[in-house]
Amino acid sequence: MPSESTPVEVDTAVALVQHGGSPVDEMQRERLAGEWFRWLSEDDALRRRLATLSPREREVLELLANGHTVSDIVNDIRIAETTVRSHIKSIRRKLEVSSQLAAVAALHRLGGGSLIAFDRPRTLLPSPGRSRD
Numbered sequence: 001m002p003s004e005s006t007p008v009e010v011d012t013a014v015a016l017v018q019h020g021g022s023p024v025d026e027m028q029r030e031r032l033a034g035e036w037f038r039w040l041s042e043d044d045a046l047r048r049r050l051a052t053l054s055p056r057e058r059e060v061l062e063l064l065a066n067g068h069t070v071s072d073i074v075n076d077i078r079i080a081e082t083t084v085r086s087h088i089k090s091i092r093r094k095l096e097v098s099s100q101l102a103a104v105a106a107l108h109r110l111g112g113g114s115l116i117a118f119d120r121p122r123t124l125l126p127s128p129g130r131s132r133d
């Protein structure tokens with residue numbers, strides 16, 4: 001319910017739910033479910049793209065996600081700045097993003113600064129139209 005709902009609207013919704021109803025009409029429910037499945041599909045596609053990163057690219061992306069600068073990364077893993085920048089360019093291409101910040105945001109969208117859990121797509125609910133059995 002919207003935060004602007006009046007106490008009467010909240011009471012009405014609670015009573016409706018108590019009697020087996022839903023405060024969300026069918027059209028809203030379908031729209032929300034569609035958005036949820038679109039979000040899951042986008043997440044799965046992003047997970048597949050993250051899985052294409054090389055071990056070194058993963059390391060560089062994790063360091064960027066944890067706030068390291070290019071200079072920090074050069075010093076931390078002892079590779080040339082041009083190599084770090086080459087890895088970042090490759091990360092951006094593989095993740096299909098236009099900036100280093102967008103690459104970090106993509107990782108954070110999936111919940112973290114680590115790529116360990118992103119090797120395989122996951123789906124929380126079945127696709128629309130599929131049985132849950």
